[in-house]
Amino acid sequence: MAYDKEEQGGRRLALERGVLKTALQSGVPPHALAGKLGEPGREPTVAQIAQAGRREIEQTFGQSPEAYSAKLAGQYDERLIVSNGSKRLERNYGRQWIATRVDDAGSLRKGVYPLHEAKPVAREAKELFAGTVLHVDGKHVYQELGKNNIARHDRAAFAEAPQIGAFTKIQYDAGKARIVDRDQSRGQQQAIGR
Structure with a gap:
């Protein structure tokens, strides 16, 4: 299987990070760790190895090792910004927020x-979740329940994705999410907005 340069670098980074983490947790002495990283006979300290690797990663990929590892692992901070009639999905890979998608803000x-x-x-939740659906992706449905209170539902729990921007009531039954009183919820939301 062929990999591009970036993916090969990412795989090496993941391997080296795993070796370092295991070695540090196990109390492996620096000379043994140097051998595991391909420098037998030399006894550089773990800090020197880490600094050299950090510089190489930053020069090669233009990101910190933590940011690059998070990117490879699919771990990143994500936010939705709604302004000027558009909604922008952004991801933070360590140093800066990068827009990954821009759409119409709708309502x-x-x-x-x-x-x-x-x-x-949790799919076993008994309470009713009432609020505006902010974002839907392949894995999750995000719903604002109040100021600074966002719920993340599993997308797989829904037979059909809720409408983004709609005030929606979601309740779980036997692990499945169902939308309660869809038409009534829209009417209540319109009445509240007046």
């Missing part, structure tokens, strides 16, 4: 929504 309220701070909802 979403202007604001910054930190999706990475959303609280996961």
Whole structure:
């Protein structure tokens, strides 16, 4: 299987990081660690190895090792910004926020929504979740329940994705999410908005 340069670098970084983490947790002495990293006979300290690797990664990929590892692992902060009639999905890979998608805002309220701070909802939840659906992707449905209170539902729990921007009531039954009183919820939201 062929890999591009960036993917090969990422795989090497992941391997070296795993070796370092295991060695540090296990109390492996620096000379043994140097041998594991391909420098037998030399006894550089772990700090020297880490600094050299950090500089190489920053020069090669233009990002810190932590940011690059997070990118490779699919771990990043994500936020939704709604302003000027558009909604912009941004990801932070360590040093800066990068817009990954821009769409029409529809009926979403202007604001910054930190999706990475959303609280996961268990499929066994008994309560009713009422609020505006902010964002839907392949894995999750994000719903604003109140100021600084965003719920993250598993997308797989829904038979059909809820409408973004709609005030929606979601309740779980036997692990499945269902939208309660869809038409009634829209009417209530319109009445509240008047």
